[in-house]
Amino acid sequence: MHTRIKICGLTRSEDVEVVADAGADAVGFVFYPPSPRYVTPARAAELARSLPPFVSVVGLFVNADADTVRQALASAPIHLLQFHGDEDDAFCRQFGRPFIKAARVRPGLDLLQYAAAFPSAQALLLDAFVDGYGGGGAVFDWSLVPAALSRTLVLSGGLDVDNVGEAIRRLQPAAVDVSSGVEAAKGIKDAAKVRAFVAAARAVDL
Numbered sequence: 001m002h003t004r005i006k007i008c009g010l011t012r013s014e015d016v017e018v019v020a021d022a023g024a025d026a027v028g029f030v031f032y033p034p035s036p037r038y039v040t041p042a043r044a045a046e047l048a049r050s051l052p053p054f055v056s057v058v059g060l061f062v063n064a065d066a067d068t069v070r071q072a073l074a075s076a077p078i079h080l081l082q083f084h085g086d087e088d089d090a091f092c093r094q095f096g097r098p099f100i101k102a103a104r105v106r107p108g109l110d111l112l113q114y115a116a117a118f119p120s121a122q123a124l125l126l127d128a129f130v131d132g133y134g135g136g137g138a139v140f141d142w143s144l145v146p147a148a149l150s151r152t153l154v155l156s157g158g159l160d161v162d163n164v165g166e167a168i169r170r171l172q173p174a175a176v177d178v179s180s181g182v183e184a185a186k187g188i189k190d191a192a193k194v195r196a197f198v199a200a201a202r203a204v205d206l
């Protein structure tokens, strides 16, 4: 199985270049103003210009209004939408673009019911429940994921070079998504960590 790799929260062109060179499949831009990784759609468009072909651009939103999402789609080359807040399926699908929906996993969340509420999502992204919606570098208890959850999964939440291999082996997600675990500081990626993370995830594919 080939596990796809997304590196999220890019703010600098040198980081975009490293991420693409390391062999990641997707980059994520955070269009959530309270995040330290926030970029404007215009800045994302500028950053995306240095990407080679076949690296996907993911636009992350948290409870944005529809006009904000539409304006971002008009300004930046976004291939996939990531909704990380309290959006419902009807909101997420109105843009006519593929989207993934984040579930912030915590004890008591019925993931089967949650997944059923998002029939239009291309995949369910599993993240840890943290204050501030996401990007907090926290790992959730992977045993909370029911075996009966038969959806395409993107696994995130506190992944890093040390745990991504085990995470892939245990949950067999279609993709992994990381931000904090490959950073020197919030919004500033560490090239060595990015390369080590991609290599560790790829090693499980062999």
Ligand SMILES: O=C(O)c1ccccc1N[C@@H]1O[C@H](COP(=O)(O)O)[C@@H](O)[C@H]1O
Binding pocket: 008, 009, 028, 030, 032, 035, 036, 037, 060, 062, 084, 125, 127, 132, 133, 134, 135, 136, 137, 138, 156, 157, 158, 159, 177, 178, 179, 180, 181
């Ligand atoms: O990256 C952010 O700042 C962010 C803000 C609000 C919601 C989600 C955010 N990022 C996403 O959070 C998860 C986990 O990231 P981490 O590796 O634990 O830092 C990931 O899906 C990011 O795309």
